[in-house]
Amino acid sequence: MEIGETIKAFRKKSKLTLQQLSEQTGLSIGYLSNLERNISSPTLTNLQIICEKLKINLYDIINSLPQEKVVVKKEERRLIYEPHPNIKYELTTEGSRKMKGVCMTISEGDFNDQLISWGHHSDEVGVVVKGTMEMIVEDNAYILNEGDSVYIKAHTPHKYKKIGTEECISYWTFSEFHEDALKPDKIENKE
Secondary structure, eight states, X not given: OOXXXXXXXXXXXXXXXXXXXXXXXXXXXXXXXXXXXXXSOOOHHHHHHHHHHTTOOHHXXXXXXXXXXXXXXXXXXXXXXEEETTEEEEESSBSSOSEEEEEEEEOSSSOOSOOEEEOOSSOEEEEEEESEEEEEETTEEEEEOTTOEEEEOTTOOEEEEEESSSOXXXXXXXXXXXXXXXXXXXXXXXX
16 A cells, blocks of 8 residues: 555545545645545655644554564665655565654755755654764754764654765654553652
8 A cells, every 4th residue: 555545544534535634734635636546745744734634643654554574675675755756765664563664865966955844743763874964853953974863752843954965864763652651540650
């Protein structure tokens, strides 16, 4: 199942028509229809808007993938998202896992003038394994070189962009957000 089909399934599960989702997101019915039919790919911003209105996140979409694998070989990675010809996201984990892994590759070239905005419903850790990227986390800018890592808490706004012309590859791991952790019976008494 591709990303558009998955979004369609979540929209139907939420009992929303394309018209209703269009009204809630401000995105046209035609755009949403093309997206659901995998004719077009969403931008990161539009995908985030859609996910928020459907009360899901990108990792809920990844969770819907049925296959369980212990090892995912580089050549077997599944392309899950390509918001721009120079950016691709590939799964490094498969199936329903408590943690999700993604490899983000920003191609060689001068695609370094755009800041890509994103936020998630789960904590995430990123490690740059090649190249350099700038991360802006809550208005603080950080330059990440090869081997550097960043930890981003759930619901924290952040942006990134590639620095320089060299290809930038980073690996990201996401924890699943469990609402049960917020219920009173899960809060420890510190007294």
